[in-house]
Amino acid sequence: MEQSQSRVSASDALARFRLLFLSAVGIFFFFVPISVNGKSTIPLDHLVSQIKVWLGSGVAWYAFAMIVIGAVYPFVTGQWSKSLTDKVFSVLKVMGAGAALMAVTGAGPEFLHSKDMLPFLFEKLVISVGLIVPVGAVFLSFLVSYGLLELIGILVQPVMRPIWRTPGRSAIDAVASFVGSYSLGLLITNRVYKSGQYSAKEAAIIATGFSTVSATFMIIVAKTLDLMAVWNLYFWGTLVITFIVTAITVRLPPLRQMDESVADPEPDAGSEGRLQTAYQTGMNVARQAPALGSNVLSTIKDGLLMTISILPSIMSVGLIGLLVAKYTPVFEWLGYLFYPFTAVWGIEGAKELAQASASGLAEMFLPALLLREAEFVVRMAAAVICVSSVLFFSASIPCILSTSIPLSVGRLVVIWFIRTALSLLLAIPFAMFVAGQM
Numbered sequence: 001m002e003q004s005q006s007r008v009s010a011s012d013a014l015a016r017f018r019l020l021f022l023s024a025v026g027i028f029f030f031f032v033p034i035s036v037n038g039k040s041t042i043p044l045d046h047l048v049s050q051i052k053v054w055l056g057s058g059v060a061w062y063a064f065a066m067i068v069i070g071a072v073y074p075f076v077t078g079q080w081s082k083s084l085t086d087k088v089f090s091v092l093k094v095m096g097a098g099a100a101l102m103a104v105t106g107a108g109p110e111f112l113h114s115k116d117m118l119p120f121l122f123e124k125l126v127i128s129v130g131l132i133v134p135v136g137a138v139f140l141s142f143l144v145s146y147g148l149l150e151l152i153g154i155l156v157q158p159v160m161r162p163i164w165r166t167p168g169r170s171a172i173d174a175v176a177s178f179v180g181s182y183s184l185g186l187l188i189t190n191r192v193y194k195s196g197q198y199s200a201k202e203a204a205i206i207a208t209g210f211s212t213v214s215a216t217f218m219i220i221v222a223k224t225l226d227l228m229a230v231w232n233l234y235f236w237g238t239l240v241i242t243f244i245v246t247a248i249t250v251r252l253p254p255l256r257q258m259d260e261s262v263a264d265p266e267p268d269a270g271s272e273g274r275l276q277t278a279y280q281t282g283m284n285v286a287r288q289a290p291a292l293g294s295n296v297l298s299t300i301k302d303g304l305l306m307t308i309s310i311l312p313s314i315m316s317v318g319l320i321g322l323l324v325a326k327y328t329p330v331f332e333w334l335g336y337l338f339y340p341f342t343a344v345w346g347i348e349g350a351k352e353l354a355q356a357s358a359s360g361l362a363e364m365f366l367p368a369l370l371l372r373e374a375e376f377v378v379r380m381a382a383a384v385i386c387v388s389s390v391l392f393f394s395a396s397i398p399c400i401l402s403t404s405i406p407l408s409v410g411r412l413v414v415i416w417f418i419r420t421a422l423s424l425l426l427a428i429p430f431a432m433f434v435a436g437q438m
Contacts, residue, residue, distance in 0.1 A: 075090065099121075155275070164243070334361075380430070
């Protein structure tokens with residue numbers, strides 16, 4: 001009996017350590033700015049910068065290797081032949097490998113090697129993403145694997161249904177996407193939808209409203225736009241704006257009109273105190289979590305798989321987007337649809353912000369790439385738009401189309417337009433507020 005109680009006590013102590021300490025490690029690396037050599041930023045950013053220094057010139061060849069592996073991977077696994085979308089993106093990944101080869105060797109047309117084309121795309125974006133995604137994945141495991149995710153989910157259950165029209169369990173999806181990745185969030189959403197626990201409408205709301213890019217990608221956006229000095233304001237402001245936009249979008253077509261029938265609806269919360277329930281749920285997850293070593297190895301593998309998946313697409317779609325933006329009026333024309341939403345605030349650069357926001361449909365990084373030299377308010381607003389628009393053709397839209405959630409390309413484009421317009425209306429005054437705090 002005493003031995004049994006001793007084992008239970010030891011299990012509780014380990015679970016408590018995981019829930020409280022290991023989760024705190026994740027919070028520290030993502031949300032606690034520290035100063036090193038006069039530079040104030042989050043520890044994860046310091047670590048990635050140091051790794052880049054250690055690798056020296058080898059970092060470019062590392063990024064190139066990841067892109068080549070990513071271009072070959074769909075053909076090795078057979079993924080390329082599963083759908084038209086997979087075929088298109090497999091071709092784009094091969095094109096991305098070709099663009100990366102030109103970037104590292106200096107080959108190819110001279111206009112591609114102007115400083116705002118291949119050099120910027122490869123050196124400032126691709127290399128940063130190639131380092132920060134696998135390294136960030138390690139510390140993301142501290143945030144998502146030891147009960148913090150579930151604890152937060154239980155605490156916010158009472159607000160999910162009235163505000164976002166989704167059940168309490170969707171809070172886990174929302175947080176998983178924001179601190180993990182849209183692919184992780186969509187994986188959870190699709191699994192729950194197929195099990196009959198989400199309606200088509202609920203699954204679509206979560207996929208298009210919560211499954212945004214992760215905190216690691218937000219760091220890339222902030223670094224590109226020179227916003228790391230206000231990282232915490234940017235992160236939390238973007239989170240709030242993204243979820244406000246989702247709350248409005250769910251009340252508009254096409255999401256409002258989707259099927260709401262659900263086979264296995266969520267039961268009502270019990271009478272036990274919510275804080276106690278959240279803590280116990282977090283403890284249960286912490287007890288069942290894998291050992292730290294195996295968890296870190298697993299997340300490194302996931303991070304590397306995500307790296308080889310996104311780098312070739314960023315290279316090809318990003319380059320196509322930059323060429324279209326520089327040499328054609330496509331985004332200028334599309335940007336006029338958003339101009340009323342930027343002009344109403346009377347800011348300098350309203351037209352450029354509208355046009356750059358339109359480019360986000362192709363690739364979420366493009367607004368950041370196009371506005372990196374703009375004044376602060378425009379850069380901050382663009383940084384928010386990159387995230388809060390959620391949908392883009394280089395990654396998130398193909399991911400959604402590969403799930404069982406009944407969303408067509410047409411519906412996704414309409415939702416993207418609504419989200420971008422609403423995001424602009426909220427992001428610009430937020431950026432003006434941040435500028436006033438500096």
